[in-house]
Amino acid sequence: MDNADYIAGALRLANARTDDLETLRAELHGEPWWSSRLTEQDLKTLRAVAASLRQSIEAAVSGEHEALTAEVNRLLATYPPRPRLSRGEPEQHRDWHVHIADVETPPAAGIAAAAAWGLAQGIVRHGTERWGKCDAPACGTYFLDTSTNRARQFCSARCANRVHVAAFRQRRRS
Numbered sequence: 001m002d003n004a005d006y007i008a009g010a011l012r013l014a015n016a017r018t019d020d021l022e023t024l025r026a027e028l029h030g031e032p033w034w035s036s037r038l039t040e041q042d043l044k045t046l047r048a049v050a051a052s053l054r055q056s057i058e059a060a061v062s063g064e065h066e067a068l069t070a071e072v073n074r075l076l077a078t079y080p081p082r083p084r085l086s087r088g089e090p091e092q093h094r095d096w097h098v099h100i101a102d103v104e105t106p107p108a109a110g111i112a113a114a115a116a117w118g119l120a121q122g123i124v125r126h127g128t129e130r131w132g133k134c135d136a137p138a139c140g141t142y143f144l145d146t147s148t149n150r151a152r153q154f155c156s157a158r159c160a161n162r163v164h165v166a167a168f169r170q171r172r173r174s
């Protein structure tokens with residue numbers, strides 16, 4: 001993984017549904033090595049980590065830089081990254097890369113360390129102004145706006161369409 005993947009991973013966990021183990025496994029299917037080994041204890045841990053990620057991103061969105069720094073540093077201290085150099089499989093055209101947690105790390109700790117690292121890197125690379133929360137009613141999904149005009153309001157085309165269709169109907173009624 002590179003830093004962009006870790007940033008995406010932080011957002012995925014922040015937005016993940018953590019109702020039960022199966023749901024969380026499905027949310028994290030992109031990381032099969034971790035998701036397949038998740039236990040009830042991991043679920044409990046990751047629920048708290050996801051809440052902490054949301055709190056951090058919320059602080060970024062509202063420009064509370066001290067709260068943001070404190071929360072991200074708390075996560076990094078609790079789930080310290082343990083970088084490991086890894087040689088990619090030549091036949092998969094992968095090169096040297098660094099894993100942020102080694103393969104022996106328990107799933108929750110590995111996922112949490114990767115997410116904390118991703119969020120920190122996301123703040124370093126993009127600052128705080130590009131983080132946002134979906135404007136669609138009853139959504140609240142967090143996103144990182146990497147568009148050139150920085151005008152993103154919604155987490156997805158689906159939410160944007162939903163709001164635009166509702167507004168269109170509203171206008172036709174009035």
Ligand SMILES: [Zn+2]
Pocket residue numbers: 134135136139140141154155156159
């Ligand atoms: Zn949305």
